[in-house]
Amino acid sequence: MAQKLTREDLLKLDKHQLIAFILKNFQKTTPDEKPPACNAASPPGFDGIKLPAKPPTVLCIASPAKDAAPKLPPIPKTPPIPDVCNDFTKKKKKVVPPEMVEGEKRVFVKCERCDKTFIIDLPKRIVLSNPNEVVPVTLLHAEDHALTVYLDQNFESRRDYVSEIFRIK
Numbered sequence: 001m002a003q004k005l006t007r008e009d010l011l012k013l014d015k016h017q018l019i020a021f022i023l024k025n026f027q028k029t030t031p032d033e034k035p036p037a038c039n040a041a042s043p044p045g046f047d048g049i050k051l052p053a054k055p056p057t058v059l060c061i062a063s064p065a066k067d068a069a070p071k072l073p074p075i076p077k078t079p080p081i082p083d084v085c086n087d088f089t090k091k092k093k094k095v096v097p098p099e100m101v102e103g104e105k106r107v108f109v110k111c112e113r114c115d116k117t118f119i120i121d122l123p124k125r126i127v128l129s130n131p132n133e134v135v136p137v138t139l140l141h142a143e144d145h146a147l148t149v150y151l152d153q154n155f156e157s158r159r160d161y162v163s164e165i166f167r168i169k
Helices: 007-012 015-025 124-128
Strands: 104-111 116-123 135-140 145-151 157-164
Touching: 104 124, 104 145, 104 157, 116 124, 116 135, 124 135
Parallel strands: none
Antiparallel strands: 104 116, 135 145, 145 157
16 A cells, blocks of 8 residues: 655655655556456447357377487479570560561661751661661761661661760870
């Protein structure tokens, strides 16, 4: 039970005496006691709820032989790994018939630096026989810069860049 002390009595206590008083008189439960059970009534509608039955507890008591090792399932053999792993992930380019590679294709490109449009008769073999999906083609048309055009398999420009030309002496 807590002792009845007045406010003035508490103010006279020093720090250590105050802590000891609080710990002695206001501790609700001791470590050996269980907390009080809840006696509140259940909410309406909860009385009719049936909980599922607990699963049966199976006790496995085995006395293995002293010399016998535990039997483990056999380790499955790993499948063989193919020599070339990139065959599945790498897209293969369609084989183009030789008659489609012959000849030229007319391509229109515009240089943003000089603001000129060029009409180029580009050999089809440059784009169609290249294994890449987008083929870079560089056009040297001025002394100080060049135009690099990225062409797809339909000879359409996907992107173009103007590059500076620097000559090593």
